[in-house]
Amino acid sequence: MSQTKESPVEDLTSTRLPSKGYAAMATSGNLVPWNFTRRNPRPHDVLVDIKYCGICHTDIHFVRNDFGMSVYPLVPGHEIVGVVTAVGDAVIKFKTGDTVGIGCLVDSCRECDNCKQDLEQYCLNGATYTYSIPERHGDGITYGGYSNQIVCDEDFVLKVDGSLPQEKVAPLLCAGITTYSPLRNWDIGAGHKVAILGLGGLGHMGVKFAAAMGAEVTVLSTSPEKEADAMELGAHKFVFTKDEEQVKNVQGYFDFILDTVAAEHDYNFYLSMLKTKGTMVCVGLPNTPAQVPVASLVFFGRSLAGSLIGGIAETQKMLDFCAANNITADIELINIKDVNEAFERIEQKDVKYRFVIDMATL
Amino acid sequence: MSQTKESPVEDLTSTRLPSKGYAAMATSGNLVPWNFTRRNPRPHDVLVDIKYCGICHTDIHFVRNDFGMSVYPLVPGHEIVGVVTAVGDAVIKFKTGDTVGIGCLVDSCRECDNCKQDLEQYCLNGATYTYSIPERHGDGITYGGYSNQIVCDEDFVLKVDGSLPQEKVAPLLCAGITTYSPLRNWDIGAGHKVAILGLGGLGHMGVKFAAAMGAEVTVLSTSPEKEADAMELGAHKFVFTKDEEQVKNVQGYFDFILDTVAAEHDYNFYLSMLKTKGTMVCVGLPNTPAQVPVASLVFFGRSLAGSLIGGIAETQKMLDFCAANNITADIELINIKDVNEAFERIEQKDVKYRFVIDMATL
Numbered sequence: 001m002s003q004t005k006e007s008p009v010e011d012l013t014s015t016r017l018p019s020k021g022y023a024a025m026a027t028s029g030n031l032v033p034w035n036f037t038r039r040n041p042r043p044h045d046v047l048v049d050i051k052y053c054g055i056c057h058t059d060i061h062f063v064r065n066d067f068g069m070s071v072y073p074l075v076p077g078h079e080i081v082g083v084v085t086a087v088g089d090a091v092i093k094f095k096t097g098d099t100v101g102i103g104c105l106v107d108s109c110r111e112c113d114n115c116k117q118d119l120e121q122y123c124l125n126g127a128t129y130t131y132s133i134p135e136r137h138g139d140g141i142t143y144g145g146y147s148n149q150i151v152c153d154e155d156f157v158l159k160v161d162g163s164l165p166q167e168k169v170a171p172l173l174c175a176g177i178t179t180y181s182p183l184r185n186w187d188i189g190a191g192h193k194v195a196i197l198g199l200g201g202l203g204h205m206g207v208k209f210a211a212a213m214g215a216e217v218t219v220l221s222t223s224p225e226k227e228a229d230a231m232e233l234g235a236h237k238f239v240f241t242k243d244e245e246q247v248k249n250v251q252g253y254f255d256f257i258l259d260t261v262a263a264e265h266d267y268n269f270y271l272s273m274l275k276t277k278g279t280m281v282c283v284g285l286p287n288t289p290a291q292v293p294v295a296s297l298v299f300f301g302r303s304l305a306g307s308l309i310g311g312i313a314e315t316q317k318m319l320d321f322c323a324a325n326n327i328t329a330d331i332e333l334i335n336i337k338d339v340n341e342a343f344e345r346i347e348q349k350d351v352k353y354r355f356v357i358d359m360a361t362l
Numbered sequence: 363m364s365q366t367k368e369s370p371v372e373d374l375t376s377t378r379l380p381s382k383g384y385a386a387m388a389t390s391g392n393l394v395p396w397n398f399t400r401r402n403p404r405p406h407d408v409l410v411d412i413k414y415c416g417i418c419h420t421d422i423h424f425v426r427n428d429f430g431m432s433v434y435p436l437v438p439g440h441e442i443v444g445v446v447t448a449v450g451d452a453v454i455k456f457k458t459g460d461t462v463g464i465g466c467l468v469d470s471c472r473e474c475d476n477c478k479q480d481l482e483q484y485c486l487n488g489a490t491y492t493y494s495i496p497e498r499h500g501d502g503i504t505y506g507g508y509s510n511q512i513v514c515d516e517d518f519v520l521k522v523d524g525s526l527p528q529e530k531v532a533p534l535l536c537a538g539i540t541t542y543s544p545l546r547n548w549d550i551g552a553g554h555k556v557a558i559l560g561l562g563g564l565g566h567m568g569v570k571f572a573a574a575m576g577a578e579v580t581v582l583s584t585s586p587e588k589e590a591d592a593m594e595l596g597a598h599k600f601v602f603t604k605d606e607e608q609v610k611n612v613q614g615y616f617d618f619i620l621d622t623v624a625a626e627h628d629y630n631f632y633l634s635m636l637k638t639k640g641t642m643v644c645v646g647l648p649n650t651p652a653q654v655p656v657a658s659l660v661f662f663g664r665s666l667a668g669s670l671i672g673g674i675a676e677t678q679k680m681l682d683f684c685a686a687n688n689i690t691a692d693i694e695l696i697n698i699k700d701v702n703e704a705f706e707r708i709e710q711k712d713v714k715y716r717f718v719i720d721m722a723t724l
Contacts, residue, residue, distance in 0.1 A: 114638050122638040122663060124614070252486070268651075276476050276484040279665075282656050289630075291651040294644050297668025301484060303641075304666050306659025 015040055017047075020362065021147030022339055023073040024063040030340040031063065031146065034073055038151045039139040043090035046154050048100055053145035054079030054171040054329070055355040057201065057262065060343050062132055071132045077145030078104040078130040079173040079356075081166045085149070093154045099166060101158040101319065102150060103173035104129055104309050107136050110155075118313040120156075146339065148362055158316050161323035168328030171201060171354040172319060174309065175329060179206040179258060180318040181310035182281040183213060188256055190214035195250075195257040196235070197270060199226050202260035202283060204330060204353040207233045210258070212325045218250070220257075220270070229352070233330070241269075252300070254278055264288050267304065271296045279303040329354050335361040377402055379409075382724065383509030384698055385435040386425040392702040393425065393508065396435055400513045401501040405452035408516050410462055415507035416441030416533040416691070417717040419563065419624065422705050424494055433494045439507030440466040440492040441535040441718075443528045447511070455516045461528060463520040463681065464512060465535035466491055466671050469498050472517075480675040482518075508698065510724055520678050523685035530690030533563060533716040534681060536671065537691060541568040541620060542680040543672035544643040545575060548618055552576035557612075557619040558597070559632060561588050564622035564645060566692060566715040569595045572620070574687045580612070582619075582632070591714070595692070603631075614662070616640055626650050629666065633658045641665040691716050697723040 016037035023034035041047050059076035061067055080102040084094050094100060107128035108120040115123050128136055131144030143150075160169055179202050188194055194215040196206040203219070210217045211234035218237040219230035227238040239246045250273045257270055262284035268291065271280055279302070282290075292304060310318065322328065331354045334342055342355040378399035385396035403409050421438035423429055442464040446456050456462060469490035470482040477485050490498050493506030505512075522531055541564050550556055556577040558568040565581070572579045573596035580599040581592035589600040601608045612635045619632055624646035630653065633642055641664070644652075654666060672680065684690065693716045696704055704717040 119638060119663075122661075124638075276481060276486075282660055285657055285660060289653040289655045292654050292666065293651045294668060295647055297666065298644055298647060298670050299484075299668070301481075301669055302667065304654065304659065305664065306656060306661070307663055308660050 017041075017149070017151065019143070019147055019149055021075045021143065022336055023075045023146075024070075025073050027065045027070070027072070031076075034075070036073065036075070036143060038143065038149070039135065041086060041088050041151050043088040044153050044155070045088045045151050046084055046091055046094050046100070046157050047086040048080070048082040048102065048150050048152065048157070049085045050080055050082040050145055050147055050149055050359045052081045052167040052170040052359060053077040053357045054174065054331070055339070055342055055346065055357065056174050057346060058174070059144075060346060063343070069132070071141050074132050075143035075146055076131055077147065077357075078102070079170045079175070080130075080145035080150060081160060081170045081173070082150070087154070091154045094157060099160045099162055101160045101169065101173050102130065102145065102152050102156065103158065103177060103315055105312065106130050106142060106152050106156050118311040120311050121309045146336065146357060148359065156312055158312070158319055160319060164323055164326075164328050167333055167356050167358065168331055169319070169322070170356050171205070171329035171331060172322055173315070175201045175205045175354060176322065177310040177315045177318050178202055178283050178307070179260070180209050180321070181314055182258060182283065182305075182307040183209050183256075184314070185307065186256055186279055186281065188213050188215050192216070192255045193218070193253060193275075195220050195239075195254045195273065196260065197257055198260040198284070199230060199353075200260065200349065201329075201351075201354045204233055206258045206260060207235050208327050211235070212321070212327060218254070220273075252276070257281070258283065260284050262286060267291060268293050268296050271302055271304065274300065274302050277301045279305055281305045281307050283307055331356045333358050337361065379511070379513065381505070381509055381511055383437045383505065384701055385437045385508075386432075387435050389427045389432070389434070391425075393438075396437065398435070398437070398505060400505065400511070401497065403448060403450050403513050405450040406515050406517070407450045407513050408446055408453060408456050408462070408519050409448040410442070410444040410464065410512050410514065410519070411447045412442055412444040412507055412509055412511055412721045414443045414529045414532040414721060415439040415719045416536065416693070417701070417704055417708065417719065418536050419708060420536070421506075422708060425705070431494070433503050436494050437505035437508055438493055439509065439719075440464070441532045441537070442492075442507035442512060443522055443532045443535070444512070449516075453516045456519060461522040461524055463522045463531065463535050464492065464507065464514050464518065465520065465539060465677055467674065468492050468504060468514050468518050480673040482673050483671045508701065508719060510721065518674055520674070520681055522681060526685055526688070526690055529695055529718050529720065530693055531681070531684070532718050533567070533691035533693060534684055535677070537563045537567045537716060538684065539672040539677045539680050540564055540645050540669070541622070542571050542683070543676055544620060544645065544667075544669040545571050545618075546676070547669065548641055548643065550575050550577050550618055554578070554617045555580070555615060555637075557582050557601075557616045557635065558622065559619055560622040560646070561592060561715075562622065562711065563691075563713075563716045566595055568620045568622060569597050570689050573597070574683070574689060580616070582635075614638070618643070620645065622646050624648060629653065630655050630658050633664055633666065636662065636664050639663045641667055643667045643669050645669055693718045695720050699723065
């Protein structure tokens with residue numbers, strides 16, 4: 001594992017596919033151009049020419065090794081849209097020229113109880129994430145979408161409808177499915193009062209989905225200046241959560257709260273806004289445990305739950321839902337040379353709502 | 363409010379019904395015999411001659427004012443079984459001679475969204491609990507079942523099947539419904555792996571219900587000597603939670619954990635035993651907040667929920683289920699003179715599994 005910013009020579013055989021991209025070479029490093037190799041497509045593999053890749057906050061966490069599991073050099077990116085340029089002999093779902101997406105998962109065991117239920121994200125033998133994790137068949141480490149191309153088993157490739165702008169589809173592969181899945185799992189629809197906590201990359205998708213599903217949508221935010229944006233995204237109400245009167249008005253109000261906040265926050269403050277039998281689902285990952293007064297759950301029959309992205313079949317349903325309802329992410333398209341600046345701006349929350357790399361600039 | 367152990371004279375009108383029972387006269391006091399009055403039955407009221415009353419740990423909390431809401435003199439008891447001795451003119455559901463039960467609720471607003479959905483326990487205008495709370499129509503304070511008789515609106519009275527021993531039915535009115543309701547709400551049945559955490563008054567009912575519903579039932583306990591009892595109650599497995607090997611074997615194992623523990627405990631230790639998308643439901647009320655690492659919820663799609671007793675319709679269903687499946691509580695029948703000793707023994711966890719007062723001893 002290299003500790004310098006120079007590109008190391010890959011020690012895998014010459015039968016691999018020469019590729020290029022941007023990589024973090026070590027914990028402290030910025031992203032730099034890097035030439036590397038990917039596995040040659042196997043019979044069930046699809047080769048995808050990457051057109052766009054969204055920048056997820058998780059990419060930054062992995063580049064910085066915040067979760068202690070990064071493998072360097074590390075090519076981030078799991079919000080990938082591209083075009084199929086080659087298919088293996090056994091591929092049946094895709095052909096050359098198809099527009100496709102690849103999200104957070106590129107493989108799983110396919111045999112465990114969860115995989116059999118289309119819950120590959122919870123694979124009991126460990127899902128193969130799109131970057132920084134060993135490939136399943138001894139083919140080295142996975143490399144993500146900040147790159148010119150990617151090789152992926154067809155079962156983990158998604159069909160993308162040609163009618164939507166591809167660059168705005170890319171963030172659906174992570175931010176989209178992460179918010180769509182819990183809303184669907186808790187059967188959110190007309191008649192439900194839904195709150196979206198946090199209006200970033202995840203939250204802005206949550207607003208769009210919940211509104212499209214027919215719910216009354218309220219954005220909860222500590223930033224009153226976000227109200228106009230929230231309404232423009234499709235929210236029906238906005239609660240500035242530092243205003244006592246506004247908070248009082250939503251005590252016991254919501255059927256469902258989608259909590260997209262990754263920073264430490266007061267769970268009970270938001271639980272108190274749930275109706276009897278309401279549910280708050282967390283998709284962010286604060287470093288400190290949630291402090292949950294059990295009485296707040298018991299006396300109102302409330303639930304606090306978690307949800308992780310979504311399985312492949314559900315991700316396809318989400319993309320189809322987006323095509324049917326004309327839903328895409330609000331993005332800022334960037335040159336890959338500006339990726340390090342984009343990371344800084346994300347950390348300063350200076351993005352509406354997702355950066356997407358135009359891979360033509362590589 | 364009296365601060366002595368002498369019985370105060372009630373200041374309500376002489377049209378009320380002279381009654382007798384045992385009451386706590388102040389925070390620090392034991393229970394002592396006390397003569398008091400109840401409201402005269404109204405047209406929709408039923409007068410019940412109390413035969414048996416279970417002792418719930420909540421009774422002790424209220425006697426000691428642990429929740430800061432006790433009103434003295436306080437007659438505890440909300441696990442009541444008795445016989446109807448008079449009915450108001452408008453009563454249609456009951457007649458003199460019927461065996462009936464009264465649980466934790468004696469009234470509610472009946473108009474709010476929750477009451478309309480048969481969730482009177484979550485009444486948005488405040489349910490009227492069986493003791494130590496103002497009656498709804500200015501008739502003073504409610505007095506519980508440690509008493510010779512009780513007056514209750516027929517809508518909050520339950521039918522008790524004559525085939526079951528009445529003294530063993532009494533604890534079903536609180537311990538029974540508190541455990542039955544979450545098992546039913548999460549559709550527990552054949553094919554589910556259920557854990558019951560804590561084997562006291564609540565837990566022993568949880569074991570019986572979950573087994574009768576067809577689930578595989580495991581008791582989780584810090585007391586290895588409880589294994590034989592657990593099996594006798596109907597559990598299929600027992601996990602001594604201080605044995606690392608046994609704990610390792612149930613990581614990600616359960617669909618559902620019913621947490622009956624009211625003392626502080628490590629929620630994440632038990633959450634780790636839940637399968638993907640599993641749920642842990644709390645019915646106990648520790649004084650300190652649960653510490654919940656959000657990652658434990660997110661990476662496994664788990665939920666932590668709360669549940670409070672059950673509504674009247676569901677309580678009737680529970681009693682009917684008990685009659686159909688020959689389910690009652692395991693009890694120790696006591697003379698009311700021994701009630702203070704019983705309180706002490708409950709606090710020392712020295713009861714299998716519920717004390718029930720034989721009201722003939724009053």
